[in-house]
Amino acid sequence: MTEVFEKLKAKALEDWYDLNSSKWVRIGGGTSGQAMGSYEIFNQAKNYLEKNFTDINLSLVSAVGLMYLEPIVDITLPDGTRTYYGNVESSEIENILNFHLSNNKPLLDKVFAGNDKAAKLWGIQNINDMPNISRQKKIATRNFGDTDPLSIDHYIARGGYSALSSAIFEKTPEFIVDEVKNSGLRGRGGAAFPAGVKWSFLAPSKEKVKYVLCNCEEGDPGAFNDKGIIENDPHTLVEGLILNGYATNSSNGYIFIRQGHEIPIKAAKKAIADAYEKGLLGPNILGSDFSFDMEVSLTGDSYVAGEETALMEAIEGKRSTPRYKPPFPAAQGLWKKPTNINNVKTLSYVPEIIRKGSDWFKSIGTETTSGTAIVCLSGHIKFPGMYEIPMGMTIREVLQDVGGGISKGKSIKVLQAGGPLNGLLGEEAFDTMIDFDAMSAAGASIGSGGIIVGNEQTNIVDLLRNLIAFNQFESCGKCFPCRLGNTHMLEILDRMCQNKSNRNDLDLIQRIGSSMKSGSLCGHGQLGYNPILSAMKYFREEIESAVNGKINLTGVNRDGKMILPTRTRP
DSSP, X not given: OOHHHHHHHHHHHHHHHXXXXXXXXXXXXXXXXXXXXXXXXXXXXXXXXXXXXXXXXXXEEOOOSOGGGOSXXXXXOTTSOEEEEOSOOTTTHHHHHHHXXXXXXXXXXXXXXXXXXXXXXXXXXXXXXXXXXXXXXXXXXXXXXXXXXXXXXXXXXXXXXXXXXXXXXXXXHHHHHHHXXXXXXXXXXXXXXXXXXXXXXXXXXXXXXXXXXXXXXXXOTTOOHHHHHHHHOXXXXXXXXXHHHHHTTOOEEEEEEETTOHHHHHHHHHHHXXXXXXXXXXXXXXXXXXXXXXXXXXXXXXXXXXXXXXXXXXXXXXXXXXXXXXXXXXXXOGGGSOEEEEEHHHHHHXXXXXXXXXXXXXXXXXXXXXXXXXXXXXXXXXXXXXXXXXXXXXXXXXXXXXXXXXXXXXXXXXXXXXXXXXXXXXXXXXXXXXXXXXXXXXXXXXTTOEEEEEETTXXXXXXXXXXXXXXXXXXXXXXXXXXXXXXXXXXXXXXXXXXXXXXXXXXXXXXXXXXXXXXXXXXXXXXXXXHHHHHHHHSHHHHHHHHTTOOOOOGGGXXXXXXXXXXXXX
């Protein structure tokens, strides 16, 4: 550790100690908190505290991940006791603050203990003992709920940038690449390609200018973990991308985010600016020979921009359509320079892998899939939210222990995992381990981490129609199999929903799907048949009933009429 970084860390730790040894009110932010009114509660708390208390620290911090409990108010006292109030309403915040801060004890309503000390002292449930917390293994989300995401000092105080400092002064780029290889880290964007191997493709290039890119074009319905990491702990991504640049001898980094996602965009830009100010980005980082620049690049509302070559086209100011390969990005990528692309989650693990070692990371998870999975539970589930679980848990454990089971209806019938290009799984697959290979064998994928749960009333054909409508609309139209294949599959599903189908439609949709898989230019078309293929495995009887005119639609589309787009983008 250099003298420069030691000074940064010493100052950060001093401030962190002061916060934790005082009365500290933390209110969960992020998109989920904002949607439930946390910003209004924060401003209300700020005005109230300024008028009534002079010695209270107030912070808008990262979200805990328990979306069903938002807005969350977290109060820590100087004696170390910590408590959480869930589902706080505007009308309650002043009373909570006045009672808790005046009496040094909580109101025993909507309250959970944040540690054992508080649980024993006041006889309340410890939030850390709840299954949806206790069964997590937090690595990429380690700072969630504790730190202000816009404070670089909070991140440094919690061990942030120490991996970078030790890497550039004590370790070679080759060592970093090998460490990521040995950790078993596989890409969390969907393809699950070994991250270290991917880095090794770029590292040997002698080009003066090389690029490392972070893909946060997160457009999957039901997934919000990439944006969640950036808005709740942007520095873990920034540090991971710098380490990627150091390991591959690259000069520039880009964080690629969809336009309009203002909270993660603001967080990423602030984190980069603060890293420059602290000497952690730019020329001669921390006084070393390593220089690296980083910026945020925005794209329009385009799902296919998440494909790595389409992403590069977007950064160059072109229409987001996939490129022909070869050449591959490691040889000729952004502006025809050697390039490496990783997902947000992938890069967010890297600082802890370098700090704690590859063996530590490899000890978590399964034999073929190291580390954790960040899953976003939504739909008919009791505890929707964003959870980081060790690889190897079964789907059933995630649904029952972490998600709390069914929220509406009698039982879970189906889950859609990994985004709209991935599969539907039935109850017989719920004992499948969550790892890349086991999920793939079951007919789905971890993919983006989104898991949408459907109860016994969910109509499989109607669900498929919605998924294929999304895929059809989001096709860039560049290649024939994807452009027309998705359109024809949607037409067939639409006929099923209107009781106008015939027996030949099943054979036709299978032929179309096979042609898309073998002939499409990128993963959008290659994977577009996956939802139907997996549904045929687990729900064939229901699909055949629809072909025979025995479909009973539910929900807003129960009249059978197509209300989603029927044409691809111009």
